[in-house]
Amino acid sequence: MQEQLLHYDFSKFPSLKVKLIESVDRMLSTKISGLMNMIREEESKQPPQMVMGGAFEDSSDGPFGHGYGEGISAGADTEDWIVSRDKHRYDEIFYTLMPVNGKVTGINAKKEMMNSRLPNTVLGKIWKLADCDKDGMLDDEEFALAQHLIKVKLEGFELPTELPIHLVPPSHRKNPTADILYNHQED
Ligand SMILES: [Ca+2]
Structure with missing residues (x-):
């Protein structure tokens, strides 16, 4: 060599x-x-429930893609907050849970959520997704969201690890315009 x-x-x-x-x-x-x-x-x-957030922009099949408008994806293409459609029902439960300053405690919410008979691991995941401001309590919108996620899971759909933007309760949404204005004034 x-x-x-x-x-x-x-x-x-x-x-x-x-x-x-x-x-x-x-x-x-x-x-x-x-x-x-x-x-x-x-x-x-991949099954659409595995795809986070922008599943719809990426899907070349549009509304004909598998899982479009189902489960966690329901409401992604609507103007209104999908949870608000059943919120009156969730509100009825919410007000039986003795909310203080518009929020139910973790313990009271937990008791109600356990009625779903979903395993604690799943309910823990739902809690994390629903308690948007992470204050350990649920306001009426967060509670409605938790109930919505329970419904999604009970219908056999998978839950995401992060809350898709279309499911974020209106009062917890950041208003980008307001942010810009606010930051501008700070300068
Ligand atoms: Ca909260």
């Missing part, structure tokens, strides 16, 4: 290197984009 190398014209190496770089470059530009397409295709085959 060493002897063979001795006879080898090393001046050819640079061009070999250039060729190698060129081919790697070509591979990066062509193969990678192909690979990315494959990954994207693979991702689009």
Whole structure:
């Protein structure tokens, strides 16, 4: 091997290197984009409940995509907060839980949520999603959201780890315009 190398014209190496770089470059530009397409295709085959947030913008099938408008995705394409449609029913329960300053305590909410017979692990997840301001209590909107998520789960749909933007209660939504105005005034 060493002897063979001795006879080898090393001046050819640079061009070999250039060729190698060129081919790697070509591979990066062509193969990678192909690979990315494959990954994207693979991702689009995932069940929609596994996809967070912008599942609808990404879905090439639009409203005909699997799971569109179902479960946690219900209400993503509507102007109103989907939870508000059944909120009057959830409110009735809410006011039996002795809210103080418009909020029910964790203990009182827990008792009610356990009526769903969902396992504690699932209810814990629902609690995390529903207690938007993380104050350990649920206001009427957060409580309605918890009930909505319980319904979604009981209907056999998966729950996300993060609350999709369309499910965030109106009073917990950040108003970007107000933020800009506020920050501007601060300057
Ligand atoms: Ca709260």
